[in-house]
Amino acid sequence: MAEDLQIIKGTKSEQYEALIPQIKGLLSGEPNLIANLANTAAALKEQFGWFWIGFYLVEKDELVLGPFQGPVACTRIRKGRGVCGSSWEQAKTLIVPDVEKFPGHIACSSLSKSEIVVPLFKDGNIWGVLDVDSSDYNQFDETDQLYLEQIVALLS
Numbered sequence: 071m072a073e074d075l076q077i078i079k080g081t082k083s084e085q086y087e088a089l090i091p092q093i094k095g096l097l098s099g100e101p102n103l104i105a106n107l108a109n110t111a112a113a114l115k116e117q118f119g120w121f122w123i124g125f126y127l128v129e130k131d132e133l134v135l136g137p138f139q140g141p142v143a144c145t146r147i148r149k150g151r152g153v154c155g156s157s158w159e160q161a162k163t164l165i166v167p168d169v170e171k172f173p174g175h176i177a178c179s180s181l182s183k184s185e186i187v188v189p190l191f192k193d194g195n196i197w198g199v200l201d202v203d204s205s206d207y208n209q210f211d212e213t214d215q216l217y218l219e220q221i222v223a224l225l226s
């Protein structure tokens with residue numbers, strides 16, 4: 071396994087296309103979930119420099135903070151609450167161009183301006199979500215959804 075990430079410049083798609091094989095390399099042969107979530111968060115943070123990126127994992131009727139990169143964050147989110155809990159409840163990716171306009175958004179940091187949350191599926195059940203926050207508005211679109219959904223599928 072290569073521990074050095076090759077960071078590339080280019081379009082968003084080009085960046086994801088270069089990153090995904092490297093994430094596959096990082097995950098290859100490693101069965102430990104926490105190690106894999108941690109390295110995936112670190113790789114995405116290194117390539118894209120987002121304000122916050124990390125995982126929340128389902129525990130009963132709550133999401134609990136998992137491996138992440140960025141400032142300290144809320145530890146528990148109820149199902150249906152905030153963007154993360156809504157993504158879990160609706161079982162779909164949510165793209166939020168302006169977090170202040172999302173009813174019930176949970177502001178772990180006032181610096182977060184836009185957000186994407188991608189559910190993690192295994193055998194039709196959601197076991198967690200990937201949450202990405204940017205300090206700029208309108209930072210996430212269908213391209214992020216496409217590639218982030220591919221990346222989280224590697225983790226299930």
Ligand code: SME
Pocket residue numbers: 122143144147151152153154155174175176177178179182185201203
């Ligand atoms: N904003 C999220 C909470 C998690 S933090 O952004 C890290 C939400 O509304 O669910």
